[in-house]
Amino acid sequence: MSELRWDPLKLHWVIIATERGRRPRDFQSEPEPLPVTSCPFCYGNEDKTPPEIFAIRPSGMPNTPNWKVRVIPNKYPALRIEGELENRGHGPYDVMNGIGAHEVIIETPDHDKSMADLAPAELTDVLVTWRTRLLDLRRDFRFRYMILFKNHGARAGASLAHSHSQLIAVPMLPPVATTELKVCRTHYANKERCLFCDLITFELEQGVRVVREFSNFVTLAPYAASFPFELRLYPKRHSHDFALMNDAQLAELAVALKDMLMRVKLVLKDAPYNFILHTCPPMHKRPGKPAMWTSLEYDYHWHIELVPRLTSIAGFEWGTGFFINPTSPEDAALFLREAEV
Numbered sequence: 146m147s148e149l150r151w152d153p154l155k156l157h158w159v160i161i162a163t164e165r166g167r168r169p170r171d172f173q174s175e176p177e178p179l180p181v182t183s184c185p186f187c188y189g190n191e192d193k194t195p196p197e198i199f200a201i202r203p204s205g206m207p208n209t210p211n212w213k214v215r216v217i218p219n220k221y222p223a224l225r226i227e228g229e230l231e232n233r234g235h236g237p238y239d240v241m242n243g244i245g246a247h248e249v250i251i252e253t254p255d256h257d258k259s260m261a262d263l264a265p266a267e268l269t270d271v272l273v274t275w276r277t278r279l280l281d282l283r284r285d286f287r288f289r290y291m292i293l294f295k296n297h298g299a300r301a302g303a304s305l306a307h308s309h310s311q312l313i314a315v316p317m318l319p320p321v322a323t324t325e326l327k328v329c330r331t332h333y334a335n336k337e338r339c340l341f342c343d344l345i346t347f348e349l350e351q352g353v354r355v356v357r358e359f360s361n362f363v364t365l366a367p368y369a370a371s372f373p374f375e376l377r378l379y380p381k382r383h384s385h386d387f388a389l390m391n392d393a394q395l396a397e398l399a400v401a402l403k404d405m406l407m408r409v410k411l412v413l414k415d416a417p418y419n420f421i422l423h424t425c426p427p428m429h430k431r432p433g434k435p436a437m438w439t440s441l442e443y444d445y446h447w448h449i450e451l452v453p454r455l456t457s458i459a460g461f462e463w464g465t466g467f468f469i470n471p472t473s474p475e476d477a478a479l480f481l482r483e484a485e486v
Contacts, residue, residue, distance in 0.1 A: 152369035154340065156324055159369040160469045168472070169412045169480050172373065172455040186215075186251045186307035195220055198248060199277060201270050213267070214274045215251040222247035223313060230287060230316050246282055246314040250274055256307050259415070260295065261406035263308075268399035269392075271310075275422065276395065278312055279388045283427040288314040290322055290426045298417025301454045310420070318426060325423065326445065333444035341446030342383050349381075354474050356408065356481045361394070362401040366474035366481070372456060373472035374413060374481070378405055378449040385445040387424040402449070408481045409453060417454040423447060 148161045185193035188210045195218045202212040224245025232241040252260060252271045263271070279291055295310040296302035318326070332340040348354055348365050356364040356376065364378045378401060384390070390398065409418065424447040428438040462468055 150369035152367070152371075154325060154328055154344075155321075155369075155371075156328060157371075158467050159371050160467055161370075161473050162469055162471050163473055168476075169374075169414075172413060172416065172453075184256055184305065184307050186305060186309060187256050188254050191215075199274065199281075201274060210254070212254060214253070214270045216274060216278060217249050217251070219247040219249050219311065224315065226285075241316065244287055244316055246285075246288065246312070248278060248312045250278070250310045250312065252308045252310060258308060259297065259406075259410070260308050260310075261403065261410045261415075263403070265396065265399040265403055268403055269396045272390075272395040272399055272402075273392065275310075275312070276388050276390060279424070282312070282314045283388075285314070286429055287316050288427060289429070290315050290318050291424075292319070292322075293422040293424075295420040296417075297420065298415075298454070301417035301419050303417075322423070322426065326426075326441070329444040329446070330440055333440050339383050339444055339446050341379065341448065345379055345381060354478045356478050357401070357404050359397065359401045359404075361397055364401065364405045366478040368474060370470055370474045370477070371468035372452050372454075373470055374409065374416075374453045374455065374477045375470075375474075376405060376409070376451045376481075378402065378451070379446065380448075383443075384447060385425045385442050387422060387447040404486055405451065407486045408484045409451065411484045411486065412480050413453055413455070419452045419454065421450045421452075423450060 147163055150159050150161055191208045197208055197215050197217050199216040200212045201214045205211040224243045224247055226246045228242055228244050230241045230244050253263060275293055282288055282291055291314045293312045329340050354366045361381055363381055364376055367375060367377050425441055425445050
């Protein structure tokens with residue numbers, strides 16, 4: 146029999162349709178090829194992109210080859226960094242200028258490598274780059290939240306095949322972040338415990354949704370997964386801010402991240418996916434809100450969410466806010482856990 150499961154973090158219901166019982170092979174299909182063009186992210190094409198913001202390179206001048214990871218402004222940004230917000234009313238509506246930041250992190254100079262193919266040392270460079278850019282953008286008081294994400298594959302929204310992630314800073318808290326932050330703060334106010342820590346402790350005790358456990362990290366299939374083979378990667382010890390991770394911690398995270406990506410690649414035959422880093426917002430004090438972030442250090446827990454794009458959102462999902470998942474998280478965890486990485 147199918148089950149309705151409640152996600153206490155996202156505050157929505159999920160239908161786990163166990164009768165459908167879809168296995169990994171039921172989702173496998175040929176990857177949709179992206180258009181073959183001269184790639185602006187490859188070595189030697191640095192002049193085809195906007196000037197770099199940051200790079201990890203052993204030697205050489207900016208905007209030249211010999212880099213390991215490179216960060217550039219998005220050539221077609223959703224938001225621009227220049228200007229003032231000018232928050233204002235427009236009749237019953239609210240409007241402000243499209244102020245923010247939109248950056249592209251080119252994760253490797255090798256056009257044919259996916260993120261899963263990168264060695265742990267290469268992934269560590271990527272993680273260091275994420276940390277560096279988050280810390281830098283937080284210095285801008287206009288930005289209230291940073292979302293770091295990756296679209297892998299055409300179906301997941303990638304327009305270029307060359308492995309890259311994106312970082313967008315926005316001038317308000319998005320609804321998803323607002324919900325998570327409120328839920329975590331309420332849980333802490335009532336119980337003086339982190340909701341994420343409670344979830345992680347329970348899942349480690351249960352074991353059935355654990356994909357892989359490391360000394361300081363764990364990959365889980367969430368109890369109320371909205372999508373087949375959805376995964377979350379958590380630090381086991383409480384930590385509210387990814388950007389506070391030191392180099393040794395990032396090196397261990399790189400191993401756990403590679404393990405998760407390789408399992409998805411092997412089991413789902415390199416299926417498209419979306420990948421999101423959820424971390425705490427900048428803790429800028431706001432006029433009239435002196436207590437806004439007083440418990441954030443204790444109540445929030447950063448994490449990585451990976452959602453393979455195996456099913457589509459249709460009328461039922463749009464109309465109800467419910468999701469239908471044809472593969473139980475327990476089965477998904479088992480398939481991924483048994484993969485030989």
